[in-house]
Amino acid sequence: MDYSTFLIQSLNAIQYGLLLFLVASGLSLIFGIMGVINLAHGSFYMIGAYLAFGLAPIVSDIFGGGFIATLVFGVIASAVFGYLLEWAFFSYLYTRDHLQQVLMTYGLILVFEEIRSLLIGDEVHGVKPPTWLEGSIPLTDVMVYPTYRLFISAMCIALAIGMYLVFTKTKLGMMIRAGSVNREMTQSLGINIKFLYRVVFAAGVAIAAFAGMVAAPVSSVYPGMGGGILIICFVVVVIGGIGSIKGALVASLLIGFVDTFGKVALPEAAGVLVYVLMAVILLWKPNGLFKAGT
Amino acid sequence: MKFNQKKILVALTSLYVGIASAQNTTKLKVGLMLPYSGTYASLGNAIENGFQLYVQEQGGKIGGREIEFVKVDDESEPSKATDNINKLIKRDNVDLVVGSVHSGVAMAMAKVAKDTGTLLIVPNAGADAITGAMCAKNIYRTSFTNWQPGYAMGEQAAKNGVKKVITVTWKYAAGEESVKGFKEAFTKNGGTISKELTVPFPNVEFQSLLTEIAAAKPDAVYAFFAGAGAVKFVKDYAAAGLNRSIPLYGPGFLTDGTLEAQGAAANGMLTTLHYADGLNNKRDAAFRLAYAKAYKMQPDVYAVQGYDAAQLLAIGLNATKGDVSKKAEFEDAILKAKIDSPRGTITISKAHNPIQDIYLREVVGKENKFKSVASKSLADPARGCNL
Numbered sequence: 033m034d035y036s037t038f039l040i041q042s043l044n045a046i047q048y049g050l051l052l053f054l055v056a057s058g059l060s061l062i063f064g065i066m067g068v069i070n071l072a073h074g075s076f077y078m079i080g081a082y083l084a085f086g087l088a089p090i091v092s093d094i095f096g097g098g099f100i101a102t103l104v105f106g107v108i109a110s111a112v113f114g115y116l117l118e119w120a121f122f123s124y125l126y127t128r129d130h131l132q133q134v135l136m137t138y139g140l141i142l143v144f145e146e147i148r149s150l151l152i153g154d155e156v157h158g159v160k161p162p163t164w165l166e167g168s169i170p171l172t173d174v175m176v177y178p179t180y181r182l183f184i185s186a187m188c189i190a191l192a193i194g195m196y197l198v199f200t201k202t203k204l205g206m207m208i209r210a211g212s213v214n215r216e217m218t219q220s221l222g223i224n225i226k227f228l229y230r231v232v233f234a235a236g237v238a239i240a241a242f243a244g245m246v247a248a249p250v251s252s253v254y255p256g257m258g259g260g261i262l263i264i265c266f267v268v269v270v271i272g273g274i275g276s277i278k279g280a281l282v283a284s285l286l287i288g289f290v291d292t293f294g295k296v297a298l299p300e301a302a303g304v305l306v307y308v309l310m311a312v313i314l315l316w317k318p319n320g321l322f323k324a325g326t
Numbered sequence: 327m328k329f330n331q332k333k334i335l336v337a338l339t340s341l342y343v344g345i346a347s348a349q350n351t352t353k354l355k356v357g358l359m360l361p362y363s364g365t366y367a368s369l370g371n372a373i374e375n376g377f378q379l380y381v382q383e384q385g386g387k388i389g390g391r392e393i394e395f396v397k398v399d400d401e402s403e404p405s406k407a408t409d410n411i412n413k414l415i416k417r418d419n420v421d422l423v424v425g426s427v428h429s430g431v432a433m434a435m436a437k438v439a440k441d442t443g444t445l446l447i448v449p450n451a452g453a454d455a456i457t458g459a460m461c462a463k464n465i466y467r468t469s470f471t472n473w474q475p476g477y478a479m480g481e482q483a484a485k486n487g488v489k490k491v492i493t494v495t496w497k498y499a500a501g502e503e504s505v506k507g508f509k510e511a512f513t514k515n516g517g518t519i520s521k522e523l524t525v526p527f528p529n530v531e532f533q534s535l536l537t538e539i540a541a542a543k544p545d546a547v548y549a550f551f552a553g554a555g556a557v558k559f560v561k562d563y564a565a566a567g568l569n570r571s572i573p574l575y576g577p578g579f580l581t582d583g584t585l586e587a588q589g590a591a592a593n594g595m596l597t598t599l600h601y602a603d604g605l606n607n608k609r610d611a612a613f614r615l616a617y618a619k620a621y622k623m624q625p626d627v628y629a630v631q632g633y634d635a636a637q638l639l640a641i642g643l644n645a646t647k648g649d650v651s652k653k654a655e656f657e658d659a660i661l662k663a664k665i666d667s668p669r670g671t672i673t674i675s676k677a678h679n680p681i682q683d684i685y686l687r688e689v690v691g692k693e694n695k696f697k698s699v700a701s702k703s704l705a706d707p708a709r710g711c712n713l
Contacts, residue, residue: 154368295535
């Protein structure tokens with residue numbers, strides 16, 4: 033592998049890692065802070081992608097369209113959806129054991145998939161990137177890099193910084209972290225923990241849906257797209273340390289590099305390399321790379 | 327009381343005759359084991375639609391018998407396939423089974439069919455082994471082997487003056503068989519495969535492979551992906567700008583049923599398959615019209631395969647007057663028949679796979695337009711089959 037190929041592959045790795053982070057950070061919030069094993073997280077990603085596909089024509093009918101307008105609408109809709117979902121289902125799960133959480137969230141996956149099938153059908157659909165991001169940057173004499181992929185990376189970095197700041201520098205972040213350490217104590221200090229959790233959950237859903245919407249023009253939308261991303265997201269969360277945003281970022285980038293270079297250097301083992309990485313890191317640090325709340 | 331022996335005898339005899347003559351007028355129970363949910367749901371529906379269309383055209387009867395369907399959703403789940411087909415055969419007592427789309431499911435079905443002797447018609451799954459190492463007297467296929475479109479594209483690529491090719495596929499049986507077919511024909515005609523790239527199934531992160539391809543600069547790329555993977559690969563390939571200097575070839579599945587999602591990225595692509603848009607034969611035109619009328623949508627290659635599964639069954643059962651158990655006569659009729667398929671006339675090989683023209687198609691707008699015949703009457707080598 034020559035130097036320029038190596039650089040391009042590194043770019044691919046970072047871009048894939050950042051996208052993983054975007055999806056996994058929402059899971060890390062819900063799983064890490066609230067302690068709920070949420071198998072339906074992949075479905076929120078799928079819902080986001082289908083929103084990008086289904087919402088765009090509606091938004092353009094009412095408001096004259098625009099990619100950003102669709103994104104904003106999608107995020108608001110999914111946050112509201114997440115808020116209601118927490119109220120109706122997840123708020124009953126905090127005190128139950130993990131098996132019941134797994135059962136209910138698995139049930140939700142089936143429900144979401146069936147609704148998707150009824151509403152949109154089972155075909156694969158493409159989503160067009162906005163025209164102002166359709167260009168590309170030449171990398172080598174035969175290969176170019178689509179501008180839209182750079183846009184995805186920029187969005188991911190912005191979100192990572194935003195989440196980090198909210199988490200470590202604001203009062204809201206402090207309350208969330210306190211709640212994750214000791215729920216009862218935080219409540220007795222006069223903080224409405226129920227409402228707080230509902231907001232965190234809504235944010236987690238909105239982030240996953242946002243990831244789906246942003247990724248849709250590259251990944252296209254199809255049945256079962258949530259399932260594949262869910263597993264790798266759990267790997268990210270476990271490697272990075274449950275409930276750590278910083279850990280999720282580092283783990284995503286690690287997986288991005290291992291996956292990208294693994295496919296080229298060790299194609300025979302590409303399918304398991306990520307899991308080997310997880311096993312090695314867990315042997316070295318059984319609780320993941322970072323502590324919760326960082 | 328005194329019984330009239332003669333009367334009883336007459337009654338019993340007439341009862342017996344009644345049963346015997348009823349044998350071939352009872353309904354023919356057809357087990358449809360297809361994916362009705364999940365990724366392949368639309369393929370399963372198309373196959374059933376095609377099958378039903380032919381049955382309706384025959385007035386609802388095949389081989390003089392009315393049809394009763396028993397449907398099972400196989401969920402494209404190989405681990406449940408053995409149970410599912412066993413239930414159809416043992417609990418529902420079906421006369422034959424039609425299925426399925428997923429090769430893993432179809433392989434499990436073929437194994438059970440071989441053991442129990444139940445008639446099985448495979449309307450899609452392309453695993454070479456079904457009409458190769460696992461072939462049997464009672465197993466037929468109306469679709470293709472993975473080898474066939476690959477082989478035809480290998481010949482075509484060599485004809486186009488391509489010398490050095492990189493292949494890309496998911497690391498699973500269908501993709502590897504397709505690449506094998508391509509490689510066989512391409513190297514036989516003087517080409518070389520400079521690299522065989524694989525991605526774990528069903529991973530769709532292709533960027534690192536595209537970078538490899540760009541660095542190696544082959545004359546062309548041969549890729550096998552289907553469904554969502556095909557959409558993403560073709561779009562990523564075009565987004566990386568590779569389609570401007572390195573043509574992308576593949577079997578038809580790379581662009582079939584996916585063109586709406588692929589958009590302009592697929593334009594001008596060449597693929598090979600046993601069906602195409604714009605075939606311009608009367609049979610196809612009539613089929614398309616009838617299908618569109620019945621289901622309010624255009625048929626695809628899967629619908630054709632389902633339609634031909636019913637045609638094949640009809641040819642066999644007409645020869646045996648509706649008796650499924652006369653396997654030798656059934657087979658005899660099918661091996662002799664020229665099946666008038668919408669894809670063009672096909673015959674069935676000794677291993678029970680179609681001998682068919684493989685077409686070269688070019689993507690024009692939303693259609694896979696017929697360009698030429700890439701390989702005339704191509705028969706699968708049926709390696710490992712002793713029929």
